[in-house]
Amino acid sequence: MNDAVTIKQVLDKEGFIIHKIKGGSMLPLLEEKQDMVRLEAVKEKDKLKKYDVPLFFDKKTGTLVLHRIIKVKKDHYITYGDNRKNYEIVPFDSVLAIAVGFYKKDKYIPCDDPEYLKYVKERCSSIRKRKLYLRKREIPAELRVLIKLFAQAVKNDGVSMHVEKDIGEDFDWQTLYKEANRHCIGAMLFPYVKKAGCPEPLLTLWSQNADRALRKEILFDAERKCILDEFEKEQIKYILLKGILIKDFYPKKGIREFSDNDFLLEEKDLEKAKKIMLKRGYENKDSEDFVDCPFYKPPVFNFELHKALFRSTLPISKYFKDTWEKAIKDENRQYGYHMTDEDFYIYVMTHFYKHYAVNGGAGLRYFADFYYLNKGLVKTEKFNNKYVNKTFEKIGISEFIKKTTQMTEQLFSGDENLFSDEMFAYILESGMYGTNTHAVANKMKRDGKAKYWITRLFPSKEYMAKNYPSVKKLPILLPFLWVIRLVSAVCSKERRDKFTEERSISKNVENKAQK
Amino acid sequence: MKLKDVIISEANGEFVAVSVGGSFNGMLKLNSTAAFIAEAMQEETTVEAIADKVCESYEVERDIAVKSIEAVVEEFRKVGLIAE
Numbered sequence A: 001m002n003d004a005v006t007i008k009q010v011l012d013k014e015g016f017i018i019h020k021i022k023g024g025s026m027l028p029l030l031e032e033k034q035d036m037v038r039l040e041a042v043k044e045k046d047k048l049k050k051y052d053v054p055l056f057f058d059k060k061t062g063t064l065v066l067h068r069i070i071k072v073k074k075d076h077y078i079t080y081g082d083n084r085k086n087y088e089i090v091p092f093d094s095v096l097a098i099a100v101g102f103y104k105k106d107k108y109i110p111c112d113d114p115e116y117l118k119y120v121k122e123r124c125s126s127i128r129k130r131k132l133y134l135r136k137r138e139i140p141a142e143l144r145v146l147i148k149l150f151a152q153a154v155k156n157d158g159v160s161m162h163v164e165k166d167i168g169e170d171f172d173w174q175t176l177y178k179e180a181n182r183h184c185i186g187a188m189l190f191p192y193v194k195k196a197g198c199p200e201p202l203l204t205l206w207s208q209n210a211d212r213a214l215r216k217e218i219l220f221d222a223e224r225k226c227i228l229d230e231f232e233k234e235q236i237k238y239i240l241l242k243g244i245l246i247k248d249f250y251p252k253k254g255i256r257e258f259s260d261n262d263f264l265l266e267e268k269d270l271e272k273a274k275k276i277m278l279k280r281g282y283e284n285k286d287s288e289d290f291v292d293c294p295f296y297k298p299p300v301f302n303f304e305l306h307k308a309l310f311r312s313t314l315p316i317s318k319y320f321k322d323t324w325e326k327a328i329k330d331e332n333r334q335y336g337y338h339m340t341d342e343d344f345y346i347y348v349m350t351h352f353y354k355h356y357a358v359n360g361g362a363g364l365r366y367f368a369d370f371y372y373l374n375k376g377l378v379k380t381e382k383f384n385n386k387y388v389n390k391t392f393e394k395i396g397i398s399e400f401i402k403k404t405t406q407m408t409e410q411l412f413s414g415d416e417n418l419f420s421d422e423m424f425a426y427i428l429e430s431g432m433y434g435t436n437t438h439a440v441a442n443k444m445k446r447d448g449k450a451k452y453w454i455t456r457l458f459p460s461k462e463y464m465a466k467n468y469p470s471v472k473k474l475p476i477l478l479p480f481l482w483v484i485r486l487v488s489a490v491c492s493k494e495r496r497d498k499f500t501e502e503r504s505i506s507k508n509v510e511n512k513a514q515k
Numbered sequence B: 001m002k003l004k005d006v007i008i009s010e011a012n013g014e015f016v017a018v019s020v021g022g023s024f025n026g027m028l029k030l031n032s033t034a035a036f037i038a039e040a041m042q043e044e045t046t047v048e049a050i051a052d053k054v055c056e057s058y059e060v061e062r063d064i065a066v067k068s069i070e071a072v073v074e075e076f077r078k079v080g081l082i083a084e
Helices: A002-014 A114-124 A127-138 A141-155 A173-182 A186-196 A202-233 A243-249 A267-279 A315-320 A341-358 A365-378 A385-395 A398-413 A416-420 A422-430 A436-447 A449-457 A461-467 A475-490 A493-514 B032-040 B047-057 B062-078
Strands: A016-020 A036-041 A054-058 A063-066 A068-072 A076-080 A087-091 A095-104 A107-110 A238-241 A261-265 A293-297 A301-306 A336-338 B006-011 B014-019 B027-030
Touching: A002 A016, A002 A036, A002 A063, A002 A095, A016 A095, A054 A076, A054 A087, A068 A114, A107 A114, A114 A127, A141 A173, A141 A186, A141 A365, A141 A398, A141 A416, A173 A186, A173 A202, A186 A202, A202 A267, A202 A301, A202 B006, A202 B014, A202 B027, A238 A243, A243 A261, A243 A365, A261 A267, A267 A293, A267 A301, A315 A341, A315 A385, A341 A365, A341 A385, A341 A398, A341 A422, A341 A436, A365 A398, A385 A398, A398 A416, A398 A422, A416 A422, A422 A436, A436 A449, A436 A493, A449 A493, A461 A475, A475 A493, B006 B032, B014 B032, B027 B032, B032 B047, B032 B062, B047 B062
Parallel strands: A238 A336, A261 A301
Antiparallel strands: A016 A036, A036 A095, A054 A063, A054 A095, A068 A076, A076 A087, A095 A107, A238 A261, A293 A301, B006 B014, B014 B027
């Protein structure tokens, strides 16, 4: 209150006061300790306008505040700091003065300056714009650098994304490294982090990871050839899926990180194929379920044999039932087949959608896939865009494709407005393989809360069979096994914590739906 | 002698040697000469036989070729890539 008295006295005597800025609530306009504001006395306190910046006494905090009017009401103003999410209710009689201009690095900027008015329009002219701006500012430097270097690596056109201003003294290279790995783009980024000044010993670790990615691709290429030779001998038809083909659209070997190779086989050949894999020294789990049947072998091998492109429980699966009818025989192999370019692209994008909307999310590497597939496949003369777009509409993912296209353009043109996009924020959070939080939230949105909890507490026989195989032969055991499962969950701290986490997610989903 | 379960691959303008199933979990980056020697060692062979191939393909004196081959072979031996 003493400050208020002093300022009031000066204003009464001089009519104006020039004061240093304290705090960061009006960033980026006003920087603490550096910038100043010229304040003039206000004669008619109830006649201020939207976007004016008054100095007022905030009774709640007992301090003087300099914030911007966003709404004018009958007896008060609603104000926000340019860098704040929360608002204040300011009675007219709390106003002491009004800002008429600012001193930034000793340059005076009056409030009718065109550049200042442009700033007000871009940042402050609606609650939505303010929120978008604030969300953009909240992205940590490490993620900004991740996104920019990723864009630079994918485009590889020699144009720098200028990360120098984002890499300050406090820059956490370890976080950048972890995030790059979480999105499976570490190998791709290595040459760029080297140039950006990544320090040792992290740089050596990063280099080793990039070499490991290349080694993995070479090993997989050789092993896959051996497996396919065996399939040919046994007359097993196969279609190569996803990353095996997408990687060839990338400009260099070893930069598209992956976890496995996928083959589509006909159902009648699955047991024969399984025997081949086991003979080659592979271990197999989930041997009954050939939708995603994984086979593992050291040092790095993970091959999945599929009888369908998507699980039949997913509505999108009905659009992919004729894959074999439309497949084209490979020229150089007797039993190798491939999809048309258009069907392959539709499948890859639907798979991306499935991870994004149905599973736990999808990461940045999908944008690289999308970019390279568009460059090398979609934008070729022969590509039938009409058929592809019609199919996306039938499947119900046209909006998703449109949004992905828009985000890809923004990402690779360096448009920082992307940082405040909700869908992009979800993808950043997800990482390559999604998060449990997203997976649970997606399932709840899809099935509804009631159905979600019923299936969680009383899962299907097929689900229970994974941990209690006896239920396959004796389905009558199912209710008893539910009880055993619930009791053991209550006794396990880990599972109780998981339940608490899912309840919290459930509440968030409900709150978002109500908004 | 021959290389034991080794893949020689060209990647991004470089040659690399990767072991499949051996104790060496790394990757060797090879110059074009070392890659040539490694390819020759995919079948059972000797230093002299490799030297014959090197001298056929490159303009190099035999004793220099033999020394280079022996150095490369030693590097492979150190990381356990050779079946003697």
